[in-house]
Amino acid sequence: MGIVGWGAIGRVVGTALAAGVVPGAELTRVTDNRSRPDAPVPQSAIAEALEVCDLIVEAAGHAFVREWGAQVLASGTDLLVASTGALTDDALAAELHATGPGRVYFTGGAVGGLDLLQAVRGLGDLTEVRLTTSKLPGTLEQPWMDAELLERLRTCEEPVEVMCGTARDVPARFPRSTNVAASVALAVGNPDKVEVRVIADPGATLTRHVVEAAGPHGHYRFEVNHAPDPANPATSQVVPHAVLRGIGALTGRKGQIL
Template identity: 40%
Template sequence: MLRVGLIGCGAIGSVVARELSQGAVKGAELTAVFDLVVDHPLKVEDRDSLLSRSDVVVEAAGHGALYEHGVAVRESGINLLVVSIGALADEDLEARLRQAEGGRLFLCTGAIGGFDILRAAMLFGPLEEVAIASTKPAAALSRPWMEQAVQGALAEGTEPVTVFDGPARQACALFPESANVTATLSLATVGFDRVRVQMVGDPEATRVRHVVTASGVAGNYELSFENAASPDNPRTSAVTAYSVLRALGDIGQPPVSFL
């Protein structure tokens, strides 16, 4: 039985915890929850207690948690499944996580997919352009650092507002709660400095929409995803928690692989 420890029991972690406790992933069980705020019957008070009860630790608590605990989890010999992939836009953190010796490092694909065809295309020849346009409910993209006019348009406007257009590395820094799919795409393809990101707030949107485009010598690609937003956090796609569960199923009992 795969023992699963969980860092963070918020919008994503609480769903993962509930589903694991109900037997959603064959061969896996929730054995520890490490969260400084949220209470849980399996709550532990420190990282050492979490590690002693886990074969794999799921990080679902945001960038700060990955900075604080990620390397230590791997160095303890425990496998690490990362949800807050946007934190890897920090080159130093990415290097330390990759170079840590011990447990294996897994990256959750989250709310988008299609990486198999894009990686195959990269083997055929270089991808010249990779971009992602993410459209979310307007209120989910409002940030205190934005100009008052932009915040007003997001709060009261009737038209979509493009709040960011630039490289993935910058998008991950400005929108840490919303840029995990951007980071995943960057790591799977041409890197954080070459993937172009557009973030759009739409007052009419009730779902989270991501459109990935790529072009290169192998061909032109357009992948579209429209996900229901998490009821607890509109900045997160509800399906992300189930992507974590799917990953745990693969880690615990590898299925027939689609190669």
């Protein structure tokens, strides 16, 4: 298999695979837009990686999924997506699902309870789904923000709501820090049904995600609080381990389910 992106996620995943942490999974290529001398296997362009890999693990961001996702699948190589926000684009998701013979998978990343939300869909539609994500202000700054909003983020002493929208809108505005919203949307089956609030909290020591869902068949609430990755505070430290769990499922390790 190959990994695209040798950053906070890819480096942890690749190092673990090279050490044999996931039985049956062999890392053979690393693809990145910069030279990575610490990579434990040869670094190559994605076209070369597709010639020798049966699975590509994406840890490079939405742009790779948009640009290369269909080509990966058309080559017969499977694709495991960590940047799930890309999959809230209906046209892209439809293209990927229609392309083969490779198959596309995604990981839940930094949130739990997705298997239950998927199961609940069998009972009927949920009437309410809300996600509230709270992070340090500095991890939420984006190029599209105006001077007034940036100043609020940089000077706030209390939590500030940065954006409220749907799980279709928010990942597009925060492509590096709201993949949880997309994961919840994929579990629910409708990104427009998931209301997402993004909170900048200057006092946050952990990244918090609270999922609340309700319907005629029950009420559900999940809360997770993660330590941010020291190398990239916009990403929770647990994310690469969720990716490794997904790889374990695809290689048939007992008891692992995506």
